[in-house]
Amino acid sequence: MRDYKKLEVWKKSHKLNLFVYTDLLSKFPKSEQYDLMNQTKRAAYSIPLNIVEGSGRFTEKDFAHFLDQALGSAHELEYCCLLSHDLLYIDKDLFQQTNQLINEVKAMLIGLIKKLRE
Numbered sequence: 001m002r003d004y005k006k007l008e009v010w011k012k013s014h015k016l017n018l019f020v021y022t023d024l025l026s027k028f029p030k031s032e033q034y035d036l037m038n039q040t041k042r043a044a045y046s047i048p049l050n051i052v053e054g055s056g057r058f059t060e061k062d063f064a065h066f067l068d069q070a071l072g073s074a075h076e077l078e079y080c081c082l083l084s085h086d087l088l089y090i091d092k093d094l095f096q097q098t099n100q101l102i103n104e105v106k107a108m109l110i111g112l113i114k115k116l117r118e
Helices: 008-027 036-055 060-086 092-116
Strands: none
Touching: 008 036, 008 060, 008 092, 036 060, 060 092
8 A cells, every 4th residue: 555645646636636626627618517527527536536546455456457547537638628628618828738737647647557567
């Protein structure tokens, strides 16, 4: 078992989640409250939640499985942001800023998964 609060990937994904809540979701129209906004929110918080859940597991294999789930959620969030941009809910700068944060988390997750599976 690991202390998830010490994992750099958790710290980064937590910051990403806060960014989504504070900077991104406020740009969505009210009509998306139960659709794209909800899905974006769920994808964002699923990333750190899966890291937390996996860090509580006893084996490297189990931990890697939950990191895989977190990576899938990061990809889902990436698409939600792309769709939000294409629907003109968010501007290019916010899209690029969010995408940069997502890519950093994805790279960290991939690196940790590879390390665990060596």
